[in-house]
Amino acid sequence: MRFLVTGATGSVGRRVVDHLLARGADDVVALTVDPERAALPAGVRVVRGTVTRPAVLQEALRGVDRLYLAPSPATAERVVTAARHAGVGRVVDLSGEPESWWGAVTAAVEACGLPWTHLWPGDFTENALLWAPQVRERCTVREPWPDAVSAPVALDDVAEVAAAALLGEGHEGRALSLTGPQVLTRRDLAAALGRALGRDVPFVRVDRDEAVEALAAAMGEDAAWYVDTVLAGFAEGGAVTTSVVQEVTGRPATTFEEWARRNAGAFRR
Ligand SMILES: NC(=O)c1ccc[n+]([C@@H]2O[C@H](COP(=O)([O-])OP(=O)(O)OC[C@H]3O[C@@H](n4cnc5c(N)ncnc54)[C@H](OP(=O)(O)O)[C@@H]3O)[C@@H](O)[C@H]2O)c1
Numbered sequence: 001m002r003f004l005v006t007g008a009t010g011s012v013g014r015r016v017v018d019h020l021l022a023r024g025a026d027d028v029v030a031l032t033v034d035p036e037r038a039a040l041p042a043g044v045r046v047v048r049g050t051v052t053r054p055a056v057l058q059e060a061l062r063g064v065d066r067l068y069l070a071p072s073p074a075t076a077e078r079v080v081t082a083a084r085h086a087g088v089g090r091v092v093d094l095s096g097e098p099e100s101w102w103g104a105v106t107a108a109v110e111a112c113g114l115p116w117t118h119l120w121p122g123d124f125t126e127n128a129l130l131w132a133p134q135v136r137e138r139c140t141v142r143e144p145w146p147d148a149v150s151a152p153v154a155l156d157d158v159a160e161v162a163a164a165a166l167l168g169e170g171h172e173g174r175a176l177s178l179t180g181p182q183v184l185t186r187r188d189l190a191a192a193l194g195r196a197l198g199r200d201v202p203f204v205r206v207d208r209d210e211a212v213e214a215l216a217a218a219m220g221e222d223a224a225w226y227v228d229t230v231l232a233g234f235a236e237g238g239a240v241t242t243s244v245v246q247e248v249t250g251r252p253a254t255t256f257e258e259w260a261r262r263n264a265g266a267f268r269r
């Protein structure tokens with residue numbers, strides 16, 4: 001069975017390639033913008049291309065049975081139409097709730113007529129890396145809402161769910177809401193980072209503008225959007241966990257604590 005992974009060097013796509021191989025897939029095609037720089041594992045066939053330019057996907061789609069669709073709301077419809085014409089049998093897409101920014105991917109996939117499985121992640125654990133500059137420089141986390149909540153899910157868990165859904169049966173027609181194992185406040189996350197680093201990382205409550213400034217080192221102009229929409233959304237509460245990672249992969253979802261220990265180096269000077 002042939003699998004095509006699009007966005008194959010992306011933060012999710014690259015890990016989907018690894019998890020497909022680890023789970024025994026032996027015909028994996030990786031679509032990437034720059035095959036020379038991609039450094040994909042031996043045994044993977046690498047094809048030049050991108051979901052943002054669907055006109056040139058015919059070669060990559062030839063003989064493909066199952067497709068991992070990287071998120072590209074503007075072109076998803078053309079990509080899945082090309083996939084259907086090429087005879088692809090199933091799509092696993094990284095997307096989001098219909099009303100979200102990623103909802104255009106969801107709608108395009110559902111409209112194309114192929115069997116689908118949606119992956120709908122919430123907050124990514126790796127978003128904590130947005131704190132890395134301020135933790136390295138000032139050893140604090142500076143945001144307005146200490147009790148804002150999310151249930152962060154690790155990128156690697158999202159990718160492993162994608163691989164399991166591509167390989168396994170029983171996931172068609174399901175929108176898989178992916179979360180980590182715990183609902184955590186921003187203060188909880190900072191404390192867990194502190195434990196991983198072996199020193200105190202206090203959460204310092206600051207106003208909106210100071211939070212934007214603190215995040216700008218990692219995010220540039222997107223920091224204002226992140227504070228005003230994402231963090232303000234977390235402050236409204238309502239975060240829940242799901243057991244989908246465990247159910248689909250057969251192993252527990254990564255805790256924030258585990259992730260922080262593995263990635264502590266990014267927060268050290
Ligand atoms: N519900 C949610 O929160 C949600 C839902 C869906 C997506 N997302 C977002 O999706 C991201 C993860 O998806 P991902 O792993 O595909 O994204 P990513 O890590 O941003 O990678 C995007 C990949 O797209 C490819 N690409 C294609 N055209 C490109 C271009 N013109 N310029 C640069 N790169 C181009 C590149 O890989 P190749 O060169 O290998 O093609 C690149 O590595 C998350 O970080 C999140 O922001 C979030």
